[in-house]
Amino acid sequence: xxxxxxxxxxxxxxxxxxxxxxxxxxxxxxxxxxxxxxxxxxxxxxxxxxxxxxxxxxxxxxxxxxxxxxxxxxxxxxxxxxxxxxxxxxxxxxxxxxxxxxxxxxxxxxxxxxxxxxxxxxxxxxxxxxxxxxxxxxxxxxxxxxxxxxxxxxxxxxxxxxxxxxxxxxxxxxxxxxxxxxxxxxxxxxxxxxxxxxxxxxxxxxxxxxxxxxxxxxxxxxxxxxxxxxxxxxxxxxxxxxxxxxxxxxxxxxxxxxxxxxxxxxxxxxxxxxxxxxxxxxxxxxxxxxxxxxxxxxxxxxxxxxxxxxxxxxxxxxxxxxxxxxx
Amino acid sequence: xxxxxxxxxxxxxxxxxxxxxxxxxxxxxxxxxxxxxxxxxxxxxxxxxxxxxxxxxxxxxxxxxxxxxxxxxxxxxxxxxxxxxxxxxxxxxxxxxxxxxxxxxxxxxxxxxxxxxxxxxxxxxxxxxxxxxxxxxxxxxxxxxxxxxxxxxxxxxxxxxxxxxxxxxxxxxxxxxxxxxxxxxxxxxxxxxxxxxxxxxxxxxxxxxxxxxxxxxxxxxxxxxxxxxxxxxxxxxxxxxxxxxxxxxxxxxxxxxxxxxxxxxxxxxxxxxxxxxxxxxxxxxxxxxxxxxxxxxxxxxxxxxxxxxxxxxxxxxxxxxxxxxxxxxxxx
Ligand SMILES: Nc1ncnc2c1ncn2[C@@H]1O[C@H](COP(=O)(O)OP(=O)(O)OP(=O)(O)O)[C@@H](O)[C@H]1O
Ligand SMILES: Nc1ncnc2c1ncn2[C@@H]1O[C@H](COP(=O)(O)OP(=O)(O)OP(=O)(O)O)[C@@H](O)[C@H]1O
Ligand code: SF4
Ligand SMILES: [Mg+2]
Ligand SMILES: [Mg+2]
Numbered sequence: 001x002x003x004x005x006x007x008x009x010x011x012x013x014x015x016x017x018x019x020x021x022x023x024x025x026x027x028x029x030x031x032x033x034x035x036x037x038x039x040x041x042x043x044x045x046x047x048x049x050x051x052x053x054x055x056x057x058x059x060x061x062x063x064x065x066x067x068x069x070x071x072x073x074x075x076x077x078x079x080x081x082x083x084x085x086x087x088x089x090x091x092x093x094x095x096x097x098x099x100x101x102x103x104x105x106x107x108x109x110x111x112x113x114x115x116x117x118x119x120x121x122x123x124x125x126x127x128x129x130x131x132x133x134x135x136x137x138x139x140x141x142x143x144x145x146x147x148x149x150x151x152x153x154x155x156x157x158x159x160x161x162x163x164x165x166x167x168x169x170x171x172x173x174x175x176x177x178x179x180x181x182x183x184x185x186x187x188x189x190x191x192x193x194x195x196x197x198x199x200x201x202x203x204x205x206x207x208x209x210x211x212x213x214x215x216x217x218x219x220x221x222x223x224x225x226x227x228x229x230x231x232x233x234x235x236x237x238x239x240x241x242x243x244x245x246x247x248x249x250x251x252x253x254x255x256x257x258x259x260x261x262x263x264x265x266x267x268x269x270x271x272x273x274x275x276x277x278x279x280x281x282x283x284x285x286x287x288x289x290x291x292x293x294x295x296x297x298x299x300x301x302x303x304x305x306x307x308x309x310x311x312x313x314x315x316x317x318x319x320x321x322x323x324x325x326x327x
Numbered sequence: 328x329x330x331x332x333x334x335x336x337x338x339x340x341x342x343x344x345x346x347x348x349x350x351x352x353x354x355x356x357x358x359x360x361x362x363x364x365x366x367x368x369x370x371x372x373x374x375x376x377x378x379x380x381x382x383x384x385x386x387x388x389x390x391x392x393x394x395x396x397x398x399x400x401x402x403x404x405x406x407x408x409x410x411x412x413x414x415x416x417x418x419x420x421x422x423x424x425x426x427x428x429x430x431x432x433x434x435x436x437x438x439x440x441x442x443x444x445x446x447x448x449x450x451x452x453x454x455x456x457x458x459x460x461x462x463x464x465x466x467x468x469x470x471x472x473x474x475x476x477x478x479x480x481x482x483x484x485x486x487x488x489x490x491x492x493x494x495x496x497x498x499x500x501x502x503x504x505x506x507x508x509x510x511x512x513x514x515x516x517x518x519x520x521x522x523x524x525x526x527x528x529x530x531x532x533x534x535x536x537x538x539x540x541x542x543x544x545x546x547x548x549x550x551x552x553x554x555x556x557x558x559x560x561x562x563x564x565x566x567x568x569x570x571x572x573x574x575x576x577x578x579x580x581x582x583x584x585x586x587x588x589x590x591x592x593x594x595x596x597x598x599x600x601x602x603x604x605x606x607x608x609x610x611x612x613x614x615x616x617x618x619x620x621x622x623x624x625x626x627x628x629x630x631x632x633x634x635x636x637x638x639x640x641x642x643x644x645x646x647x648x649x650x651x652x653x654x655x656x657x658x659x
Contacts, residue, residue: 042510042512042513043481043510140602155604157602158603185373185537186372186538186580186584187579187583187599187603188603189585190584190602191602193585212510212511212512213511215540215585216585217585218585218586218588218589219585219586219588238588240589242588242589242590244589252512253512256511256514256515257540258543259540259587259591260569260591260655261591261655261656264543264544264547267544268516269513269514269516269518270513270515270516271516273480274482274510274513
């Protein structure tokens with residue numbers, strides 16, 4: 001398999017006074033060339049922290065306690081010197097930040113921002129502008145109008161599409177998108193999803209799509225990692241997880257999306273409060289909210305098991321063979 | 328029953344340079360009725376006038392034209408003191424809980440204030456009353472009463488805002504989901520309890536959202552009203568609107584909802600000619616949706632379509648070329 005990214009045993013902690021928060025706990029995943037994945041989970045589950053770690057840029061006071069990140073089957077990115085890190089990143093990985101609409105420089109016209117990126121990466125400015133024109137028109141934007149505009153002259157959806165165009169400027173192989181549609185209006189959101197789906201198919205790019213809303217990812221990624229309290233609790237093909245989730249948390253997530261057709265009677269929200277990372281015990285992090293909780297869930301940490309469906313799940317309801325345990 | 332009769336709201340916009348004034352028709356000629364026990368979802372993009380409508384229904388701002396009639400009494404012409412009664416009958420639940428709760432007051436003070444203001448109870452009964460209110464929205468009084476808003480989770484804060492609206496025994500709730508700051512997975516639990524409480528107490532519920540999934544869930548068995556640039560462009564029984572929407576804008580909104588692959592299937596997709604609401608404002612003539620409408624003709628530029636009945640007697644559409652389209656089906 002032609003891997004563009006491999007993450008192994010990534011653990012990230014935030015020291016908070018005399019306690020530490022384990023914001024990302026032993027997370028592993030890999031991405032094949034052209035394959036796209038989503039990280040899905042509620043607020044505080046560690047999604048953005050993983051995204052920052054992919055750039056070895058975890059916010060203060062966070063510490064990457066252990067783990068390896070390899071791009072393009074190279075060495076451990078976390079142990080490289082800054083110069084080599086930059087080389088990996090040079091043009092190959094880019095990021096669209098959470099609330100990216102607000103990360104455009106408000107004082108500069110879009111044209112100037114394109115030129116600045118070109119300059120920083122030693123690309124000819126005219127070539128970059130031509131490239132930007134082409135990208136903006138694939139984003140259903142009028143290139144001339146947008147290039148001459150200041151960010152405040154554009155709507156939220158237009159700004160988000162401009163951010164994505166800028167992220168594509170250097171032809172990356174991987175784009176990390178943190179909540180790219182969360183702040184957008186419905187129709188605008190649909191346009192961004194459509195564009196992302198087009199670029200991943202046409203350009204053979206890998207998307208790492210981060211969201212708390214599992215209903216938006218069906219058409220933009222191949223695989224999903226469902227995260228809870230810093231851990232991956234289920235992973236697998238998006239259609240399989242949406243149609244037939246195995247982990248009680250994944251079931252809850254899917255079950256809380258009201259359907260557009262058919263029966264509404266078994267739509268229920270997830271019960272209980274979001275997890276408090278400071279009060280996690282040694283057992284399953286979802287135990288307090290889990291409708292199927294068993295005694296051992298409170299004490300034993302469930303391991304990731306491969307299921308016959310192809311999904312992998314970390315839950316005591318499934319045994320080592322991936323069979324559902326009857327209780 | 329609350330009836331809106333040709334209700335409009337116009338804001339006067341001062342242009343930055345010179346003194347030229349422009350009128351912004353935030354809500355235009357809306358007719359609606361909300362009775363106790365009925366659920367209505369108002370759907371539309373940002374800026375379509377949903378909150379403005381909600382604030383008029385709750386008596387927070389007066390209409391520029393038209394009348395709001397409650398139980399046969401024309402409130403918009405009633406004397407000022409009648410408005411206090413109105414504010415108690417109809418409670419607005421802003422969905423931005425940060426804005427709704429005073430950050431420097433305890434939850435107890437925030438909840439007690441409307442109770443005492445509307446003389447709903449005597450001081451001695453306060454604690455007992457607060458407990459039963461919090462219990463109704465699934466919160467534990469002992470756990471939250473002495474806390475400040477920032478000490479609660481997003482979901483708890485949102486439930487609290489619902490509890491606060493219920494303090495004064497309203498007959499109608501207007502819930503504005505304009506800012507949804509809570510995770511989708513937690514949002515549903517709140518919607519569930521709001522629906523259940525409204526049913527139990529026979530409240531009329533007007534729910535404002537931009538999400539057709541939420542609209543269908545909340546207004547199950549009720550009515551969906553779709554607004555575009557201040558006007559109602561389609562309305563009808565919830566299932567009828569989802570099964571066969573007829574206005575190209577309503578069809579665009581439903582087409583924009585991401586599909587849950589493996590559970591739902593898209594049969595047809597209607598894509599507006601422009602993904603953004605026009606920044607240049609409403610066209611002066613013709614159909615407001617015409618600049619974005621994929622089906623617009625010369626007629627749409629010239630003539631404004633009236634809201635008229637189609638098929639089902641309660642299904643109304645304002646489009647010259649209204650046509651039912653089946654957009655979504657269950658996955659097979
Ligand atoms: N700079 C920081 N200092 C202390 N704790 C932090 C910091 N950044 C993140 N955390 C903690 O790490 C955990 C994971 O946060 P993260 O931002 O990765 O979550 P997320 O899944 O991206 O959530 P959201 O959906 O809200 O963006 C949270 O509990 C948070 O409190
Ligand atoms: N007090 C006001 N003064 C001037 N214009 C206003 C005022 N309130 C609302 N508007 C304008 O009226 C129009 C409708 O606004 P409204 O807030 O009702 O929309 P909305 O449908 O609730 O949008 P959202 O989904 O973003 O909450 C907008 O163009 C808005 O800018
Ligand atoms: S009246 Fe014309 S422009 Fe308006 S929605 Fe119908 S077809 Fe489109
Ligand atoms: Mg985040
Ligand atoms: Mg609003």
